[in-house]
Amino acid sequence: MKIDVNTLKKIAHLARLEFDEAGAEKMTQDMSQILDWVEQLNEVDTQGVEPITTMSSEVNVLREDAVANHLTHEQGLKNAPQRDSDYFRVPKVME
Amino acid sequence: MEKFISFDEIKKSLENRETDCSAIVKYYLQNIQTKAHLNAFVEVYEQSALAQAELINEKIASGKAGRLAGMVIGIKDVLCYDAHEANASSKILQGFESQFTGTAVQRLIDEDAIVIGRLNCDEFGMGSSNENSVHGRVLNAADETRVPGGSSGGSAVAVQANLCTVSLGTDTGGSVRQPAAFTGIVGIKPTYSRVSRWGLIAYASSFDTIGVFSKTVKDNALVMEIMAGHDNFDSTASRKPVPKYSELLHFDKRVKIAYIKETIESPALQPEIKANTLAVLEKLKNEGHQVEEVDFPLLKYTLPTYYILTTAEASSNLSRFDGVKYGYRTPNAHNLESMYKLTRSEGFGEEVKRRIMLGTFVLSASYYDAYFTKAQKVRRMIKESTEDLLNKFDYIIMPTTPSTAFKFGEHSNDPVAMYLEDLFTVQASVSGVPALSIPNGKDKLGLPIGLQIITNSFKEAELYAFANYLSAFNSN
Amino acid sequence: MLSAEVKSKYELVIGLEVHAQLLTKSKMYTSDSTEFGNLPNTHISVITLGHPGTLPKVNRKAVEFAIKMGLACDSTITRRNIFARKNYFYPDLPKGYQITQDKNPICVGGNVPITLSDGTKREVALTRIHMEEDAGKSMHLAGEVDTLVDFNRAGVPLIEIVSEPDMRSSEEAYVFLSEVKKLVKYLDICDGNMEEGSLRCDANVSARLWGAEEYGKKVEVKNMNSFRNVARAIEHEFERQILLIESGEEIISETRTFDAATGLTASMRTKEDLNDYRYFPEPDLSPVIVSEEWLSSIQGAMPSLPRELHHKFVNEYGLPEYDAGVLTDSKEIALYFEELCTLTRNYKAASNLMMGPVKSYLNELTLHISDFPIGPKRLAELIQLIDDGKVNFSVATQKVYPEMLIHAEKTPLAIAQELNLIQDSDEGSLIPIVESVLAENVVKVAEYKSGKKGLMAMFMGQVMKKSQGKADPKVATKILMELLDN
Secondary structure, eight states, X not given: OOOOHHHHHHHHHHTXXXXXXXXXXXXXXXXXXXXXXXXXXXXXXXXXXXXXXXXXXXXXXXXXXXXXXXXXXXXXXXXXXXXXXXXEEEEOXXX | OOOOOSHHXXXXXXXXXXXXXXXXXXXXXXXXXXXXXXXXXXXXXXXXXXXXXXXXXXXXXXXXXXXXXXXEEEEETTBOOTTXXXXXXXXXXXXXXXXXXXXXXXXXXXXXXXXXXXXXXXXXXXXSSSOXXXXXXXXXXXXXXXXXXXXXXXXHHHHHTTSSSXXXXXOSSSTTHHHHHHHTXXXXXXXXXXXXXXXXXXXXXXXXXXXXXXXXXXXXXXXXXXXXXXXXXXXXXOOXXXXXXXXXXXXXXXXXXXXEHHHHTOXXXXXXXXXXXXXXXXXXXXXXXXXXXXXXXXXXXXXXXXXXHHHHHHHHHGGGOSSSSSSOOOTTOSSHHHHHHHHHHHHSOHHHHHHHHHHHHHHSTTTIIIIIIHHHHHHHHHHXXXXXXXXXXXEEEEESOSSSOOBTTTTTTOHHHHHGGGTTTHHHHXXXXXXXXXXXXXXXTSOEEEEEEEOOTTOHHHHHHHHHHHHTTOOO | OOOHHHHTTEXXXXXXXXXXXXXXXXXXXXXXXXXXXXXXXXXXXXTTTTOTTOOOOEEHHHHHHHHHHHHHTTOEEOSEEOOEEEEOOOTTOTTSEEEEOSSSOSEEOOEEEEEOTTSOEEEEEEEEEEEEEOOOEEEEOTTOSEEEEEOTTTTOEEEEEEEOSOBOSHHHHHHHHHHHHHHHHHTTSOOOOTTTTSEEEEEEEEEEETTOSSOOOOEEEEEEOXXXXXXXXXXXXXXXXXXXXXXXXXXXXXXXXXXXXXXXXXXXXXXGGGOOOOOEEOTTSOOEEOOHHHHHHHHHTOOOOHHHHHHHHHHTSOOOHHHHHHHTSSHHHHHHHHHHHHHOSOHHHHHHHIIIIIHHHHHHTTOOGGGOSSOHHHHHHHHHHHHTTSXXXXXXXXXXXXXXXXXXXXXXXXXXXXXXXXXXXXHHHHHHHHHHHHHHTHHHHXXXXXXXXXXXXXXXXXXXXXXXXXXXXXXXXXXXXXXXXX
């Protein structure tokens, strides 16, 4: 499947990635190549086959409703790239 | 003279008071230093390992030591260890310190294994050569111009070069087995959900497993036995009881073995690997086992199935790396959107970005059914066919890899060529079944060859026993 | 401006999506606390913050609460449940995805019965109810260069209740929301507070010409923080769409935000509208199977529902619709009333007491019925006192009842006796009083006999005065009539 520049831009935006012109060119090529390759799956007759939605062999793995295992305020904020004494901080959405 | 090839040796030395834990740790620290250029270790916990050693010496003296006392382990840079950095070999997690220890690692520590350091790998587990790491590439000790395999390259080399007794890696599509083959050691991918994923930095959630590298099958079995089993923190972890693998290594049955035509006859298969594999099969026949060739027409579809599903899951798992709560944040952003885009574009390597893009694409609304749903269906078919085969046969044997260790840069420009390295390992990952690689000779350049054994889900005991038996075939 | 004539050509179609925060102690997929109102970033864990290597685990109680809601709405309960990831980027969404349910919601179908102000009853159809987790809070403050993020709320369990596009007026929407609020409070699964955000609503609004088969393009409206604002937003949006259609313009299927100050909706159209959530099954959670046994045990523990109690009050107690509506508005009052009616047969008097003095007392002091000092037994005794003719209704409510509020331990009879309120029903003592009143008002008596029947009230007033309010009105009336008709 050939990917065009517009599709690349849309997908990049969804993934919050950006590419310069050369990077976009390469990524488009790589993706097209890989998608061409995976398309061989269309050779497989999957008529009547249910998609697999879990690889777990367990069911009803549930937690009792009790409070436990939290991080303290300081511990939680410790790794924050930007913070003040109470909050995580991020740049504002600019319209 | 290499000491401590196996844990049995270590235990014996300890019992005979020939050594103690501090000496063992110092021995490995020395090796790590001598072989530093291999770049297996990202960080060495010299102080804490020595401190731990002293504590365990005391425990041994008072008869209170755990089952792994004397064992020194390394853990892959995707395994969380409280108050220690875990970077997933990525710039986006540089400086990040885990605030809890994963279950698998904790269980080994609880039995007095000493964690000597953090091991290099491909970024987020994505790669087959350990060339995609922010910490730089890892060299194969068998030939330093060649890759050790990946993604758990560092973990493999650490055991290969005697930098620790046993190491933990992770195997999502072959990332333990392939490097084990390239470096001539034992490596296992357990049944999916056999070992808790709590503390494993996720790549593809329905494929990820924690695996073990070792020199001997017995050491591997012991570590797996201790790590495996139900965990309250992992909703997918199996509740099935864990047999004592290390005590079940005895093997004297006659078994039924299948080998898949499409693997042996693959045009990508290096002739020496084919020859060595066939030699093992021949010997098994001579020993009275039933060895049969079978068809597995779905084999070629295992790779595309794997890449569609793992990239999809990865694209979602890696969304949390956004510069908000932890990890790298770009210094160049002026608003939220650019903060996200620059952080992630600057923080992730090429291969990771490629897989995120692919995964995002196959999950996107217009393509979901054509790619993702299709792959989920084919996965079911592959899984069920593999399980059927393993119901008729006790084991499947195949080469672990199509080639021996390749040279650095060989696949750098061709992602698909790199993906094809996983040709023989992804079937077990797609199916969820356990698979193990043991050394099976060398090629004419002296590069290790691996033999892969696969069995049905939750039959690690049978797998280890047979692997142990096969190891006696070729004493290298 | 939109004329009534033009407007009447169009039919309003409304679908609502209601999010209710569940009253569990811990979050949906993690065990940190759901407690409200604490310092920012104090109810967090490595899982809530989306740290690498962490995994979710489902809260059993949240599942039960969702099932309860489904049962209360007559939905079909899905037996094999899986979860899904909804992927998008926002600072208050720590994992970069929300764990929700996509293709297999835990409850399918169902309905919420509503009664409109004109008495019309109908059932609003539901599409589904599913479980998901809340996001944290992002604060965009003027004067701040950054957005501030608090993850306390991230991960709190939610159920999303989605109606069919089944409502046709803003009143229906308003009543639907009130009924949903009532239900979740009856079930004790949510405190139903829109102002505080434990109940949230998005509206999907479209307009079409009457008789059209296809629905018009729907517009999503967000940011309405009260039932009234939901109604206002819908009204405005309806008119806005009609004006567009009438002028030949396209309705853009978009998300709009409501401004409570102006009453208008404005487009929120950003790149987010192009968002593709890329739902796929959540691989980190195992399926949740609702067995027959589990379902029965939840069913068995269900409280009485508003519609059940309403039905009982009307059919068994013979109360008017209006009374039943008021009495079932709150579960606690309905249950108090139910108990009261096991202790008295005078259901109407009980209803009048509850709707009148009791409710106004509670409202005035903003008290909960559980803090009401008078128990059902005592209230029943008060009713008995009236039924026995010992006091009349107004003495009961104005003199005895207030005393009961202060002296909960005293019986109404004791209070009435102490305060000398027991009315005089004895003809023997009342006849002389009536006679004296008639004797003092000879002119009025004559006027009464010649037709001014309204004067009866005046005579009664005098009798009451002379008897210090203790004359039993029924008996006094009887005597007055007998004497006057002679």
